Amino acid sequence: MRHSLTIAGSLLLAGCQGVVPWETALEVTPVDAPERVVVVGAGLSGLTAARALSDAGIEVVVVEARDRPGGRTWTAEVGDARVDMGAAWIHGPHETHPTARLIAGMGGSWVPNEPLMDAAEMRDESGEEVGPIEQWAAAQHAKRVLSKTPKVLDALDAEDASVSEVSVFLLDEAGVEGWRRRARRFMAEEAFLHRGHGGNPAELSATAVDWQRGFPGGDALPQGGYVQLVEHLAEGLDIRYEEPALAVACDTDAVEVRTSRETHLASHAVITVPLAVLRDGAIDFEPPLPAARVQAMEGHGMAVLEKVVLVFETQSWPSDTSWVGLADAPMDKTFCFDHTEQAGAPTVICFYSGPIASDWDARTDAELVDHALAAFETELGEDAGTPVATHVTRWHQDPYTGGSVSYPRVGTGLADALLLAEPIDGRVLFAGEHTAGPYFQTTQGAIISGLREARRLGVTHFALPGLEDL
Numbered sequence: 286m287r288h289s290l291t292i293a294g295s296l297l298l299a300g301c302q303g304v305v306p307w308e309t310a311l312e313v314t315p316v317d318a319p320e321r322v323v324v325v326g327a328g329l330s331g332l333t334a335a336r337a338l339s340d341a342g343i344e345v346v347v348v349e350a351r352d353r354p355g356g357r358t359w360t361a362e363v364g365d366a367r368v369d370m371g372a373a374w375i376h377g378p379h380e381t382h383p384t385a386r387l388i389a390g391m392g393g394s395w396v397p398n399e400p401l402m403d404a405a406e407m408r409d410e411s412g413e414e415v416g417p418i419e420q421w422a423a424a425q426h427a428k429r430v431l432s433k434t435p436k437v438l439d440a441l442d443a444e445d446a447s448v449s450e451v452s453v454f455l456l457d458e459a460g461v462e463g464w465r466r467r468a469r470r471f472m473a474e475e476a477f478l479h480r481g482h483g484g485n486p487a488e489l490s491a492t493a494v495d496w497q498r499g500f501p502g503g504d505a506l507p508q509g510g511y512v513q514l515v516e517h518l519a520e521g522l523d524i525r526y527e528e529p530a531l532a533v534a535c536d537t538d539a540v541e542v543r544t545s546r547e548t549h550l551a552s553h554a555v556i557t558v559p560l561a562v563l564r565d566g567a568i569d570f571e572p573p574l575p576a577a578r579v580q581a582m583e584g585h586g587m588a589v590l591e592k593v594v595l596v597f598e599t600q601s602w603p604s605d606t607s608w609v610g611l612a613d614a615p616m617d618k619t620f621c622f623d624h625t626e627q628a629g630a631p632t633v634i635c636f637y638s639g640p641i642a643s644d645w646d647a648r649t650d651a652e653l654v655d656h657a658l659a660a661f662e663t664e665l666g667e668d669a670g671t672p673v674a675t676h677v678t679r680w681h682q683d684p685y686t687g688g689s690v691s692y693p694r695v696g697t698g699l700a701d702a703l704l705l706a707e708p709i710d711g712r713v714l715f716a717g718e719h720t721a722g723p724y725f726q727t728t729q730g731a732i733i734s735g736l737r738e739a740r741r742l743g744v745t746h747f748a749l750p751g752l753e754d755l
């Protein structure tokens with residue numbers, strides 16, 4: 286029998302009470318009027334900024350390292366299925382949500398999809414399903430990690446702690462041991478992991494839970510995948526593909542963006558590459574980035590979230606199901622979701638998150654597919670057949686991403702996060718989910734940051750359908 290489990294879904298919305306007035310994020314002091322802008326990166330943040338600038342009549346060129354737009358939003362074909370390999374959900378598709386507004390504005394739609402809330406199950410170490418009382422207790426523990434953080438910090442005499450430290454403190458205090466302890470840690474820390482798209486709970490700042498903001502309205506999947514929004518934003522833009530930026534040099538008069546092909550001269554540049562790309566020095570800045578900013582970047586980690594996609598000839602499982610596996614080894618923890626309706630073919634997606642990078646790197650695609658299939662069949666309790674097509678993502682090994690999303694490490698607060706959005710010398714501007722302050726990690730964060738930088742460059746009116754009233 287499958288027990289309904291709602292905690293993970295509600296954690297996704299933790300920290301978001303009521304409707305969030307995110308428009309205040311657009312209240313920035315404009316820089317000098319731009320003549321020509323180079324946007325580095327054609328992910329959602331770069332595309333949004335470029336479209337807003339271009340619609341306002343400002344000359345803009347986008348340089349993109351890959352051969353496609355969208356960055357961490359990428360709808361790909363796997364056999365007969367179409368699957369979002371990066372962002373898939375709109376978290377909280379409320380009428381104020383920027384992603385939802387853009388999708389509605391272009392005539393698109395989304396379908397409600399609460400992956401963890403529908404039906405999830407946990408198993409103890411012998412493979413037996415965990416009963417409702419223990420599931421409830423694990424859910425309560427996860428809630429306590431959220432609500433008791435200030436008390437735990439007082440007891441630890443610390444200003445911040447990791448999500449794992451708070452979880453362990455509370456379990457020690459309650460004297461919980463054995464598999465129950467593992468079950469509760471799994472629920473609290475993996476739920477956080479999921480919420481943070483893979484932020485390592487041993488590093489993830491527990492206080493960030495207080496300042497991260499979401500939107501009400503559950504979770505939903507855009508019809509047709511994120512590709513439609515990407516194509517809509519990219520339409521008509523001058524995007525130079527397979528042209529990675531190597532250096533950005535700025536003086537009082539102009540900015541030079543040197544790429545693998547040419548040097549683009551502009552009045553301003555908007556740098557939207559992911560945090561890990563910036564932090565690892567893939568782009569040389571002249572003059573170098575200020576020390577405080579480098580420190581703020583180092584205060585952030587890049588999370589790991591990977592997907593293994595299994596496409597079958599026929600569907601042999603109930604369609605409203607999600608599974609939660611519980612085991613000790615990090616590699617054995619996976620959430621597998623049925624994705625058949627959205628993908629257009631019998632499809633299961635298994636998510637791997639957390640501190641698994643070393644294991645992942647050492648395994649071939651075939652091994653990872655075998656692992657996902659075995660985990661799926663264990664939960665299913667029967668043979669699922671042989672997949673006819675598969676795909677394994679490797680976002681954290683990708684030189685143009687370096688992980689899934691940014692997350693604040695212990696000791697990194699909102700002020701440090703906001704520093705990542707500060708322009709340099711009024712000419713080099715920054716966008717991207719990692720610059721979105723309380724909206725980090727999400728497509729809405731990327732979009733908000735792109736709009737913010739367009740506004741900083743003097744765009745007062747957004748012509749993009751859905752955003753005209755901002």
Ligand SMILES: Cc1cc2nc3c(=O)[nH]c(=O)nc-3n(C[C@H](O)[C@H](O)[C@H](O)COP(=O)(O)OP(=O)(O)OC[C@H]3O[C@@H](n4cnc5c(N)ncnc54)[C@H](O)[C@@H]3O)c2cc1C
Nearest residue numbers: 326328329330350356357372373374530717718727728731
């Ligand atoms: C597996 C996964 C699942 C996710 N799930 C969700 C979800 O369900 N919902 C949600 O809201 N969010 C989700 N996210 C997060 C979401 O995808 C991101 O927050 C968002 O897409 C980031 O957009 P961005 O523009 O900031 O960065 P990106 O999309 O990464 O764009 C940056 C661009 O810069 C390019 N680039 C890099 N280096 C260079 C260079 N040197 N020169 C030129 N170009 C360069 C990159 O190729 C990329 O196109 C998920 C992410 C991942 C990886």
